[in-house]
Structure formats: C-alpha cells, structure tokens
Amino acid sequence: MSPNTKQPRVISFGLTPEELEPIQKHLQISDVTSIPLVLANIFSASRSPHPSIIFCNTPKDFSVLEAAQLLRSQFQDSKIYYFESNKTGFTHKELKNNGFDEVILNPTDWDSTKTIIQEAIIQSSNASSNYRAMKLIDIDPGTALKFDTAVYLPTNQKYVKISTAGDTLDQKRIDQLFNKKHENIYVSLDQLPEFYEHTAKRLRELGSTPEGLEQRMKAVQNIVSTIFETTEIVATNGSKISQDCREIVRSYIDQSKGTGWYDQLIKTVQEKRSVYSHGSNVSSYAAIFSLGTGIGNPEELGAAGLLHDIGFCLLPKELQDKSIGSMTEPELALYQDHPAHAVKILKELKVDLSENVYKIILQHHEKYNGKGFPHGLSGKNILPEAQLLSIADRFDYLTAVKDGKMQMTPLDAANIFLQEKAREENRQDIDPEVMGKVLKIIFGKDTK
Numbered sequence: 001m002s003p004n005t006k007q008p009r010v011i012s013f014g015l016t017p018e019e020l021e022p023i024q025k026h027l028q029i030s031d032v033t034s035i036p037l038v039l040a041n042i043f044s045a046s047r048s049p050h051p052s053i054i055f056c057n058t059p060k061d062f063s064v065l066e067a068a069q070l071l072r073s074q075f076q077d078s079k080i081y082y083f084e085s086n087k088t089g090f091t092h093k094e095l096k097n098n099g100f101d102e103v104i105l106n107p108t109d110w111d112s113t114k115t116i117i118q119e120a121i122i123q124s125s126n127a128s129s130n131y132r133a134m135k136l137i138d139i140d141p142g143t144a145l146k147f148d149t150a151v152y153l154p155t156n157q158k159y160v161k162i163s164t165a166g167d168t169l170d171q172k173r174i175d176q177l178f179n180k181k182h183e184n185i186y187v188s189l190d191q192l193p194e195f196y197e198h199t200a201k202r203l204r205e206l207g208s209t210p211e212g213l214e215q216r217m218k219a220v221q222n223i224v225s226t227i228f229e230t231t232e233i234v235a236t237n238g239s240k241i242s243q244d245c246r247e248i249v250r251s252y253i254d255q256s257k258g259t260g261w262y263d264q265l266i267k268t269v270q271e272k273r274s275v276y277s278h279g280s281n282v283s284s285y286a287a288i289f290s291l292g293t294g295i296g297n298p299e300e301l302g303a304a305g306l307l308h309d310i311g312f313c314l315l316p317k318e319l320q321d322k323s324i325g326s327m328t329e330p331e332l333a334l335y336q337d338h339p340a341h342a343v344k345i346l347k348e349l350k351v352d353l354s355e356n357v358y359k360i361i362l363q364h365h366e367k368y369n370g371k372g373f374p375h376g377l378s379g380k381n382i383l384p385e386a387q388l389l390s391i392a393d394r395f396d397y398l399t400a401v402k403d404g405k406m407q408m409t410p411l412d413a414a415n416i417f418l419q420e421k422a423r424e425e426n427r428q429d430i431d432p433e434v435m436g437k438v439l440k441i442i443f444g445k446d447t448k
Contacts, residue, residue, distance in 0.1 A: 009051040013037040013071070014058055015083060023055055023083065027117055037062055039276060042074055043266050050189055053120060054080040056100070064090055065098045072099030073277050076243045077132070077189050079120040131159055133184035134195060134244075136177060137202045137219045144168045145198060147191035149177060152184075159186055165194070192247070199223070200251035203291055213294060220292030221441045223248070245284035252287070253299050261352070265306055268351055278396060279306045285392035292441035295434065296360075296385035303353055304360040304389055311341030336373040339365055356385070364389045367429040380431075387434040391417070414442045421447065 010029055012020050014037030024032060033051075035041045037058060045051075054075060058067045064082070071080050082100045095103050102117070131150065139145075144166055150159040162176050162185070163169060169177075177185055187195045206216035223244070253262045266276075283305030290301040312320050315338060319331055327335060339362050346353060346361075363377065363386035370378030398413040420428065421435045428435075439447045 009033075010053045010055070011035060011045060011051040013042070013054065013056045013067075014062075015055055016057075019057060019083060020055070029053075037067065039070070040266065042070055043263075045074075050075055050192070051078050053117070054078050055083050056080060057083050064095065068095060068099035069277055073280070074243075079117070081117065130189050131186040132189060132192060134187050135222045135225070136185045137199060137206075137222070138178075138215070139169065139174060139202070141171045141174060142168060143174075146194040147187055147198070150186040150188075151176070151179075152186055165191065196244075196247040197251045199248050200255055203248070203252060204255055207291075217292055217294065217441065220288060221444055224288065224292060224441050225444070245288050246280060249284045249287040249298070249302050252291075253302050256299050262302070262306075264352070265303055268307065268310070268346070268349060278400075279309055281396040282306070282308065282389070282392045285395055286389050289388050289392060289438055289441070290385070293388070293434075293437040295388050295437060296383075297356075300354060300357050300360065301385060301388060301392075304357050304364070304385070305392055307346060307351070307353075307357075308342060308361045308364050308389060308393065309338065310345055311338035311343075313345070314338070314341040336365070339363070340374050356383075359383055360385045360389055362386075364393060366390075368431045369426055369428055372429070382431070384431065384434050387431050388438070391430060391435065391438055414439065418443075418447055 010032045012023075012032050012034045015023075015034065017034075020032060020034060024030065032055075033045075035045060037056065054071060056067055056071060058064050068080075068082070079101045080099060082095055082103045084103070084105055092103050101120075131152075133152075136149070145163060147165050149162045151162060152159055163173055167173075203216055203219060206212040206219060250262055283302045286305035287298040287302035290296045290298040315334060319327070319334060322331065324332070324335065342361050343358050346358070360383055362374070363382055366372035366375065366377040366382045366386060368379060368382065368387070370376055372382075394417075395410075395413055398408055398416065399410055400407055417430075417435060418439060420430070421432055421439065425432065436447060
C-alpha cells in the first residue's frame with residue numbers, strides 16, 4: 001500500500017491472531033480491529049462509522065452463508081472478504097452471492113486476491129466513492145447540522161460541498177440544499193450516523209402537532225420514495241434500502257425510549273440468528289410505515305417487527321426451512337402456532353413490552369377476510385397495527401435477497417399490493433383502509 005494512501009478502517013470478525021497476521025503482512029495494514037463473531041458484536045460495530053474493509057472467519061456454530069448475509073445486511077458499503085484455511089463446502093459463487101466480495105483460501109489465493117483488496121483500499125480513500133445520496137427533511141434557518149452536505153454536478157462529475165458540520169444554515173444555503181435541480185443531497189459514509197440521528201429527531205419534532213403530523217407523513221413519503229426508485233434487483237440495493245430505514249428507526253426509538261432499549265430487544269434474538277435478519281428488516285419497514293401513515297406507535301411497531309417470528313424457534317428445524325405449500329396438515333397446524341409461541345417466549349423472558357405489542361405479534365398472520373391464523377379473526381376485529389406489520393412482513397418476503405439478488409424490486413412488490421387492494425373485499429387479506437394508507441406513502445397519492 002502506498003505511504004500516501006489513507007489507512008482505511010478495517011475490522012476482523014472471528015479471525016485468530018495467527019490468521020490475521022498474514023493479512024496484515026501481505027496488505028501492509030497496521031491497524032485492524034479484531035472482534036469475535038457474535039450477533040451482538042456485529043450490531044454494535046454497525047453503529048459506529050462503517051469500516052471500509054471487513055475480514056471474516058466463522059466459528060463452528062455459525063453458518064458461513066448466515067455470516068455472509070448478516071454482515072452484508074449491516075455493512076452495505078463495506079468490502080467483505082471471507083478468510084479460510086480449508087475449503088468450506090460452499091462454492092465461491094454461493095459465498096459471493098450471499099454477501100462476500102471475495103473468498104481467500106490461504107495461502108493459495110493470496111497472489112490473485114492481493115491486487116483486488118489493495119484496489120479496494122485505494123478506492124476507499126477516494127472521496128468520490130464515499131458519498132451516499134439521501135433525502136433531507138425540511139429545515140429552518142438557524143439550524144446547525146452535525147454532518148457535511150454536498151450536491152452532485154453530473155456535468156462535471158463532481159461533488160460540491162454546501163455546508164460543513166456545525167455550520168448554522170441561512171436561507172440562502174437552505175435554498176441551495178432544496179434546489180429542485182438536485183434530487184438528493186450527498187452525505188459522506190462516515191457521517192451517516194449523524195444524518196440518521198438528525199432525520200429521526202426531525203420526524204419526532206414534526207409529529208408533536210396535528211399540522212406537523214401531516215408534514216411528517218409527507219417527509220416519510222419523501223424518504224420512502226427512494227426505496228421505490230430502485231429498479232435493479234441486486235443484493236446491494238436491498239441492503240442499502242433496509243439500512244436507511246433501520247438506522248432512522250433505531251435513532252427514533254433511542255430518542256423516545258432511551259439509548260439501550262432497542263439494544264436489549266436485539267439481545268433477545270441474538271442467539272436466534274435465523275429470525276434476526278428478517279425481523280430487523282420488518283421492524284424497520286413497520287416503524288417507517290407507522291410514521292408515514294399515522295397508524296399505531298412507531299416504537300411498538302418496531303419492537304413487534306423485530307420479535308414477531310421468534311416463535312419459529314420452538315418449531316422443529318426441518319419445519320422452519322419448509323415452504324408452506326409443501327407442509328402436511330399436521331405440519332401446517334404446528335406452523336400456525338408460531339405467533340402464539342412468540343408471545344409465550346417473550347412473556348417468559350419478561351421482555352419490556354406493552355400488551356399492545358403482544359397483540360400485534362399474535363395477530364400479524366390474521367387476515368381481513370377471516371382466513372388467517374391463529375384465531376381466524378376478520379375485519380375490524382384485527383388491530384390496524386397488526387395489519388401494518390403484516391404488510392411489512394410480506395414486503396420483506398417479496399424483496400428478500402436470495403442467491404445474490406432481490407426476488408423482486410420494491411416497486412414490483414408495491415404493485416402486487418395495489419392489485420390485491422383492487423380485489424373484492426371478501427378476498428382481501430389486508431384491511432383496504434390500512435393498505436390504502438401505505439400505498440399513499442409509496443405512490444404519493446390515493447390509490448383505487
């Protein structure tokens with residue numbers, strides 16, 4: 001590495017000092033943060049400025065593909081390399097499709113891999129690759145942002161800084177930030193935590209009055225619109241979508257419940273990694289939909305989304321991996337008990353949740369037409385919050401990343417919801433009023 005190249009932030013998950021030594025020697029990287037590979041550590045590291053480079057190895061009780069998916073979901077903008085002394089039983093293609101950028105089989109792959117990683121290190125020090133396009137909520141003159149802002153000039157292919165962290169913004173610079181010629185502002189990757197904190201704080205401020213609530217709904221529409229502009233079904237798109245929602249929701253909940261409450265919920269599922277990734281995404285979407293529609297309490301929807309499938313842990317392992325369509329009647333009966341199992345587990349663990357959260361979790365598979373489970377509730381007997389969670393659950397299922405790409409784009413998923421809303425009422429799974437409010441924040445207008 002050139003002496004003029006800026007040292008990137010590098011994290012090692014699960015590597016021993018003996019495994020880490022040749023990496024540092026070959027790549028001339030002096031400073032590496034070494035962390036045991038457990039879910040709580042992945043979550044904690046993701047809340048700091050994101051690393052440029054991640055090296056990973058997995059303990060025996062941690063699936064390699066699971067590690068790839070979890071790390072990619074938490075570190076969307078990082079280069080992630082799997083380091084292994086022996087072959088894993090998975091092909092390079094499988095590992096890369098699930099989230100790793102490259103697989104290093106020490107020592108045989110070093111010559112071919114060294115150049116790739118060194119180029120990634122150089123790229124990480126290139127300012128043009130270190131920005132993310134974001135939507136900024138309306139701000140007032142006199143506001144001081146905790147992050148730099150820039151706009152992108154496509155003609156010159158340059159980023160132009162509008163303000164520096166700590167600057168007090170006057171009306172002239174606010175007008176520059178919200179100039180209609182610029183669809184987004186750009187925030188450096190290392191300042192994204194400050195951006196998420198600001199966005200969450202602004203959403204909370206806007207929800208304090210009836211007039212502000214309408215503004216908040218419009219602000220969420222603006223944030224959500226970036227999700228549905230995605231047209232390519234690649235894993236990185238899906239990861240960045242979930243990251244933005246997740247981090248805004250985390251900051252929003254921390255500001256409401258106090259730092260640590262959401263972390264405690266994470267610890268509830270940290271040993272149940274099979275339900276964490278899906279639950280984390282559903283939590284984010286449910287809370288964002290709550291903020292945008294005014295349905296329910298965002299904190300409760302966030303908690304319910306994170307924990308809604310924890311009941312799967314009481315199902316036989318072979319049943320957890322089986323599609324509903326291939327289940328026998330006895331298996332289906334067991335599967336349909338998982339919402340009740342979730343409530344049972346959470347109450348036994350004495351998790352700090354309201355009774356409403358338990359009801360939302362219990363009802364998230366109930367259907368407006370009465371054909372859901374576990375109790376076959378119908379119509380207005382189902383909590384609107386449970387219906388909102390059901391939409392978030394389905395949205396994540398439809399856009400889930402498998403084999404390196406999303407199953408469908410967010411817009412395709414929204415169009416499926418639109419088609420289902422047009423059905424006769426007795427065939428609808430979701431209350432049309434609830435679905436209509438979600439579709440309004442997606443499409444920016446009422447839908448038929």
